[in-house]
Amino acid sequence: MLSFLIRRLLQTIPTVLAVVLLVFVLFSVVPGSIASTISDDVDPQVELRLKQQLGLNDPIYVRFGNYIGKLAIGDFGTSFRTREPVTSMIAKRAWPTLQLIFTAMAFSVLLGVPLGFVAALRPGGLVDSAAMIVAVTGLSIAKFWLGLVIMYVFALKLGWLPSFGYGDGGLKHLLLPALTLGVSPMALFARTTRAAVLEIMTADFVRTARSKGMSETRVVKWHVMRNALVIILTTVGLQFGGLMGQAVVVEKLFSWPGIGSLLVDSVLQRDIPAVQGSILVVVLAFLAINLLVDLLYGVIDPRIRYA
């Protein structure tokens, strides 16, 4: 178990390096720089000085070497824009993003998984049809549009909740963006759960369970649920990664001060250290979630043991 953990942690190093390299190269080839985003006609003298100051005139391999060297000691560099250390920028933004993602996740799991279960118990029934219409719709709606509609209805028309911003960080401001972010994973979980349960219901051990004389409810509770959980867990783990990407859109839309909006702003202003840092944090979070999912497999399914 411990050796598995250590091996998995070591395996993340090449992944992280590859991501760092990729982002680094991308931002060396895109046109424009921090200087050109300040104004359309910057004095070339000023631009040159600025670039020199920030080390942007060095050859790319020198810059990359410098960056990696600092990264190795946990230094994400200093923002071009605010002159603030990137680590502290991210630290401030991490909590709102976590809040948003976990609330959206909780909403989608708590609603989607039971919905899938209920739908699978009577395939083709009324609940099943209704649930699957909801699921397909939820998966197909574009986030930015859904966010606008939700804002319009709940904030503008009904006036129940604030339409944007972080406020004091309470639930009030959190609900609408979390709802927007949670709809498509909820739909996906409903579909995956339904498919998983339907498949497991045809398994031999379910027939054995029925031959013992248990009610269908007990069959599901005692024998289907845990088997379905393995499949559901995989989807949930993958969706965490997806949500971190989608959070960028939702955070921007609702002016939510998270890592996603930091990333968008930093990209627009060519604030390379901030971009690097934000992406790196998202990637690390994704890897951590994946590792957690792998460990949970072992808890749920006794056939999976780590050596």
Place this chain on the structure above:
Amino acid sequence: MTGAPLIEVEDLRIDLDSGSGRVAAAEGISFRIDRGETFGLVGESGCGKSITALALIGLLRPPLSIGAGVIRFDGREIQHLSAAAQRDLRGNRIAMIFQEPMTALNPVSPVGRQIAEMFVLHKGKSWREANKLAVEALADVRVTAPERRVNDYPHQLSGGMRQRVMIAIALACGPDLLIADEPTTALDVTVQAEIIELMRNLCAERGTAILMISHDLGLVANVCRRVAVMYAGRIVEERGSADIFRAPSHPYTQGLVDSLPRLGSRAALGRSRLKEIAGVVPAITSFPDGCRFNPRCAHATDICRSVVPTADFLEAGGLVRCHHHA
């Protein structure tokens, strides 16, 4: 064994809803099993023996359903019982063992718990008591160190061990009838003999009747007192198991007996080709008229192709459905 039979099946028909209409997957099935008796149902894959068993325990799922006929268990008709009443019988008084011990157990649940469920479901025990009883049940099926084994998951056990667990589950509540659907087909030969022996002894001790289903005529005749042979959804012959080998009456049964390889036959009869029954079993949607065996039968005449043979009772006991039986 006198008195009312334990289970009596009369003219049972099982329908298959193919979407475009119903076809009878099995029909005219009649047999009885006395208390503590061993009865075998033999036939090729797809002849309807497994679905007959599933009908008895009330586990036919769509597209299969009981079309007609009566199943009387302990004097009571059970084919139209409510779902709840059927569940009281199932597992408790009629239990079943399936073919594949690899997949018939829940992979993510310890085997002890899967046995314990029986006591919780039917005997009103708490989980605590049920777990203790599960250890005893495992000991009964001759599993060594049962108090440790109850915590094992199915994948940690061998095929033979898993089938022992299945037997422990099936016999947990002391059922009157054990249906064993090809219980040893997935096991290797030495384990097969052990499992059969175990099942037979335990059932004999407890007075549990066995309905054994197999394609292996030799095995069934060895275990059971009486044997019914099924072909294409009908019972064609039902005999005492000694008689069926000595003097099979239906041409199909004769074919089955002749096609069994025998140890020492080469020394006695010289080198000869193993006999086979020509042709294949017809598909369920294209059963021939009359006797369903007629296209493969060497003795078939016009009457065989048009009239369904009725049951002829044999002097030596048993019955056969053939116009020209021996």
